[in-house]
Amino acid sequence: MQLAMVGLGRMGANIVRRLMRDGHECVVYDVNPEAVATLVAEGATGADSYADLAAKLQTPRIVWLMVPASITGQVADEVAAVLDRGDIIIDGGNSNYRDDVRRAAALRERGIEFVDVGTSGGVFGLDRGYCLMVGGSDAAVQHLEPILRTIAPGVGEIERTPGRDGDLAPEEQGYLHCGPSGAGHFVKMVHNGIEYGIMAAIAEGLNLLENADAGVREAEHSAEIAPLEEPEFYQFPIDTAKVAELWRRGSVVSSWLLDLTAAALHANPRLDGLAGRVSDSGEGRWTVKAAVDVGVPVPVLAASLFERFASRDEDRFANQVLSAMRLQFGGHQERPAGDVLEAGGRKVDEG
Ligand SMILES: NC(=O)C1=CN([C@@H]2O[C@H](COP(=O)(O)OP(=O)(O)OC[C@H]3O[C@@H](n4cnc5c(N)ncnc54)[C@H](O)[C@@H]3O)[C@@H](O)[C@H]2O)C=CC1
Ligand SMILES: O=C(CO)[C@H](O)[C@H](O)COP(=O)(O)O
Structure with a gap:
């Protein structure tokens, strides 16, 4: 499948690498051109603006945001401005699920799907895979299934839970559709x-x-x-x-x-x-x-x-209040900092 990644830091860059390793095609954008150049050298298609990114994607477009949670709203708005009905925005960062609920409703009015993907795995995810907690509509999440399966860890060496048999469920492969928009980030x-x-x-x-x-x-x-x-x-x-x-x-x-x-x-x-x-x-x-x-x-x-x-x-202020009370009720002086003795790593002050 084809996907665009916005935000190529510790998480986004390695998710792109994991996707490309499994044959997916990635278009990449970051405000830092060096981050884009690094991934282009590894086989990704670079974009130098959101409009360029949208132009390089087949429809329905899939754009994964992996930027600091504090700017996700602004980036989502900028990306949505270049997308069309039927396209999908994924937020893989650590956003507040309340923002997802609001954002999904606003984008739905414009026919754009919003899928929140709580992503766990940190800087080891490239090789270990990422545990994915997904919120969104059934149709959008089903469409994303091949991407989710690649990014997730898979069964690996973890034994199946006793009593589970037959086909592997998504949660056994490291991804789960937890519910409607917001549910993924709620679980994360x-x-x-x-x-x-x-x-x-x-x-x-x-x-x-x-x-x-x-x-x-x-x-x-x-x-x-x-x-x-x-x-x-x-x-x-x-x-x-x-x-x-x-x-x-x-x-x-x-x-x-x-x-x-x-x-x-x-x-x-x-x-x-x-x-x-x-x-x-x-x-x-x-x-x-x-x-x-x-x-x-x-x-x-x-x-x-x-x-x-x-x-x-x-x-600090709470501790100052404690000292003030001891002084009030017992005349207990605080010891000057230099007079506080070390005992086994503990601070000892019996003033
Ligand atoms: N580092 C971790 O262990 C985990 C991080 N997360 C979440 O994933 C998201 C990304 O985290 P990291 O990769 O660690 O952050 P990071 O700080 O390493 O990378 C963020 C990237 O976003 C880029 N960026 C900033 N503003 C941008 C904009 N307006 N447009 C395009 N790109 C922009 C930066 O240049 C940078 O490359 C955050 O929401 C974080 O909370 C989630 C799970 C684990
Ligand atoms: O999601 C994560 C791990 O699962 C991130 O590493 C997250 O930034 C850690 O949270 P905090 O910064 O609050 O310790």
Whole structure:
């Protein structure tokens, strides 16, 4: 099939490569001409404007947007302006499903189909394939089936779920028509909410392991730091990188996120160069908002989102309020920063 890709960054370029590898024809556009030139050298057809892109596509045209979510609306409008009735716009970025619902309705009035495809796989997707969560009309999604099947991972080495037999269902191949417009990004939003929770659980657990020798360090600094009640129980100099590697094999918590964690710790055990200010792109917030809207408890997902905010010092005023209250009720002074002692990686302040 033929498809145009708008946005040739970390995701879009490799999706194009995966499509071309399977014989699909790709027309490519990016505001960065170098990104276009790179893919043209690999066999794609370059476009230097949306009009040029539309002219190079057979009808019904298929245009996949893989741009930052913040500009997807603007790009979708610009692309729609050069399309005709029956053409299809796909949004593969991490857009808010609410925008899809609105955008699909507006484009439907002009006879243009809008399909939202929540895409998971990151920079490894070229070879592993991308898990695709699709929202849109039955007709449009059926038309896109050959493209979805190529981009998705396929069955790979994953054994079939017991009880499933006969023809392979799309979800067994890594793509799923989840429902009407917005449903794909709704499922991807929740996927990313879960991602936050799993990431936070791994990070918290490994941090506890990093501090399992607090009793040893306590002895080294016994004159200086607040006493650890039972230092004899915290005498374990555990190699966190090795435990992460270990857990990849046969453990209940093995997962791709743990694989990536083990790789990062093996390459850089102290994680030097990372400040630990954790960004968020929106999906975690939207997940919590949706949960509030429908009255569903998501305490783990919410806590992991708030943990990211705290990592960026967004809890500073709350902590100042805490210190102010201690000062008020007990006359407890905050210790000056230089006087805060390190104990096993913890900040100890008993002022
Ligand atoms: N990086 C990741 O692991 C994943 C990213 N996503 C989503 O995929 C989308 C793209 O992400 P990345 O590839 O990581 O971003 P990126 O920043 O690597 O690439 C974005 C590309 O869009 C181009 N671009 C910007 N404005 C444009 C415009 N007006 N017209 C045409 N091209 C334009 C940029 O030049 C760049 O090449 C985002 O919505 C992101 O949230 C989804 C899943 C995973
Ligand atoms: O969709 C993804 C992975 O599934 C993207 O990598 C996403 O950007 C990660 O979300 P955040 O930036 O909020 O950590």
